[in-house]
Amino acid sequence: MAKPKVPGMFKGLGITFNTLVDTLKNGAATVQYPHEKESPPVRARGVIALREDNCTSCMLCARSCPDWCIYIEGHKELAPPRRAGGKPRGVNKLDRFDIDYALCMYCGICVEVCPFDALFWSPEYEYSEPKIADLLHDKTKLGEWMETVPEAPELESGALKGKK
Amino acid sequence: MTATTSGQVISDRQQLAYIASQAADARVNVELETEGMTLNIGPQHPATHGTLRIIARLDGEQVIWAEPSAGYMHRGYEKLTEVRSFPQVTALINRIDWLGSFANEVPFILAAEKLMGIEAPPRAQYIRTILFELSRIANVTLFLGDLGVQLGAITPVFFAFRDREYALNLIEAATGGRFHPNFDRIGGLKDDLPKGWIDEAKATMKKMKQFCDTIEDLLFGNEIFQIRTRGIGVIPKDVAMSYGLSGANARASGIDWDLRRDQTLPMAWDKADWKVITHPAGDSFARCWVRLQETREACSIVEQLVDNIPAGPIMAKVPRIVKVPEGEAWVSTENPLGEMGYYVVSKGDTGPFRVKIRSASFNNISITPWLLKGVFVPDIITILASLYFILGDIDR
Numbered sequence: 001m002a003k004p005k006v007p008g009m010f011k012g013l014g015i016t017f018n019t020l021v022d023t024l025k026n027g028a029a030t031v032q033y034p035h036e037k038e039s040p041p042v043r044a045r046g047v048i049a050l051r052e053d054n055c056t057s058c059m060l061c062a063r064s065c066p067d068w069c070i071y072i073e074g075h076k077e078l079a080p081p082r083r084a085g086g087k088p089r090g091v092n093k094l095d096r097f098d099i100d101y102a103l104c105m106y107c108g109i110c111v112e113v114c115p116f117d118a119l120f121w122s123p124e125y126e127y128s129e130p131k132i133a134d135l136l137h138d139k140t141k142l143g144e145w146m147e148t149v150p151e152a153p154e155l156e157s158g159a160l161k162g163k164k
Numbered sequence: 165m166t167a168t169t170s171g172q173v174i175s176d177r178q179q180l181a182y183i184a185s186q187a188a189d190a191r192v193n194v195e196l197e198t199e200g201m202t203l204n205i206g207p208q209h210p211a212t213h214g215t216l217r218i219i220a221r222l223d224g225e226q227v228i229w230a231e232p233s234a235g236y237m238h239r240g241y242e243k244l245t246e247v248r249s250f251p252q253v254t255a256l257i258n259r260i261d262w263l264g265s266f267a268n269e270v271p272f273i274l275a276a277e278k279l280m281g282i283e284a285p286p287r288a289q290y291i292r293t294i295l296f297e298l299s300r301i302a303n304v305t306l307f308l309g310d311l312g313v314q315l316g317a318i319t320p321v322f323f324a325f326r327d328r329e330y331a332l333n334l335i336e337a338a339t340g341g342r343f344h345p346n347f348d349r350i351g352g353l354k355d356d357l358p359k360g361w362i363d364e365a366k367a368t369m370k371k372m373k374q375f376c377d378t379i380e381d382l383l384f385g386n387e388i389f390q391i392r393t394r395g396i397g398v399i400p401k402d403v404a405m406s407y408g409l410s411g412a413n414a415r416a417s418g419i420d421w422d423l424r425r426d427q428t429l430p431m432a433w434d435k436a437d438w439k440v441i442t443h444p445a446g447d448s449f450a451r452c453w454v455r456l457q458e459t460r461e462a463c464s465i466v467e468q469l470v471d472n473i474p475a476g477p478i479m480a481k482v483p484r485i486v487k488v489p490e491g492e493a494w495v496s497t498e499n500p501l502g503e504m505g506y507y508v509v510s511k512g513d514t515g516p517f518r519v520k521i522r523s524a525s526f527n528n529i530s531i532t533p534w535l536l537k538g539v540f541v542p543d544i545i546t547i548l549a550s551l552y553f554i555l556g557d558i559d560r
Contacts, residue, residue, distance in 0.1 A: 016319055043336070153359060155357065
């Protein structure tokens, strides 16, 4: 092998020096987390939000979950008829909808199988707890996450519009 | 209990100690004899990317016998797939080689598609190939940084972790998962690319190419690095073939073999202009060098493909509940670590009946007993680092 003009070690030192100058000029690549925050992309799978009105407790999400971390209980209620003189309707009421984030592996299958658009991904990530039992989010807490759900992003050119 | 001639009773233990001390005295007077020592490298060792244990028998500083002991992280994926449906399996197999997760999904999905007799639309094929190469970049970037740490150079790892973030951000923006995308579906992809992704990808590829130049100057040109890797851990071509090495390890031994080029899959590699990198030397340096060049090639594949993504759907016509017809299929692809293949047996159910996973690292470390014989202790780490395995890929 031919000997290089500049010894490799000095070349390496030059690179680290250039990086030092660059960091002093433009700031570091890292951020100091609790004080500064990086915003995750729109599609990031942070936490699952629940729109309770849409849920019919059909159990599709609970059954398709790979590690069974969704717990659903529900019952049927009779609601007043839509038109006067009609028969009372049967409505599915949700008693319990819990997701255990200590078990969840964030695969997103539940969001995908939901036929009634009741589950959504939110990029929110700050919900760690000192106690592992507190990671079980019930339906009111899952409903609160709904506020953080972003609009679906626009697609790249060439994609079919309005179709998944 | 034995009685001596003097009538004194001594125990077996005392007698053995006496014989041992006599023997030791005799040896010291004649010559210095060395004794072998067994050294356990791992299971918790930073050079093993997880929990691999290497049992090495040493004579002084030299290894006379070594064997890898895998299985500390066995998670039973082959068995788990039998009780999961097809969409659930892709979520699981993300975790086999956790640094290049998207590449794990592709061969499985291709095998399932082969059984169903469908093919993903061209747009999905292009995006799949792009994400496949991005996961290769994310995987090998970590290797290039980690390599320096194994040799005592701390700086490259910070450069690698800084620049790998760009590739991971790109994967996250498209799929929603940094490490576990779970983006591949039978018949296509989960979603299309978000707006602005292609421009971002082009900018990132420029940064990654720059990173390759930086690492080449910083590490590969370094004299200490060259001394530590050149001529160390040489694998000749025929040995590499007989041990079933694949990927960059085989190509560094001069085997011109790349599944991306050598087989026709419904992917877009043939649409881009790139070349297979080989190196004749077969030593640690060659393995590292081949990986560095492959990262450059992967960057150029992505750059070429993002410009020509055809318009159209990203999903073929697939029923909502996927049932794969009866049959057996084998598909393997060139993953970041080597050949990875899935043998899927289906009985016409929603989930596979049996899946055999052929992962690259398991075969790649099978050469260690042959390779480590006769090397010195500090070189063990270099050789293991240059072989580059991920424990999730070995134990599954």
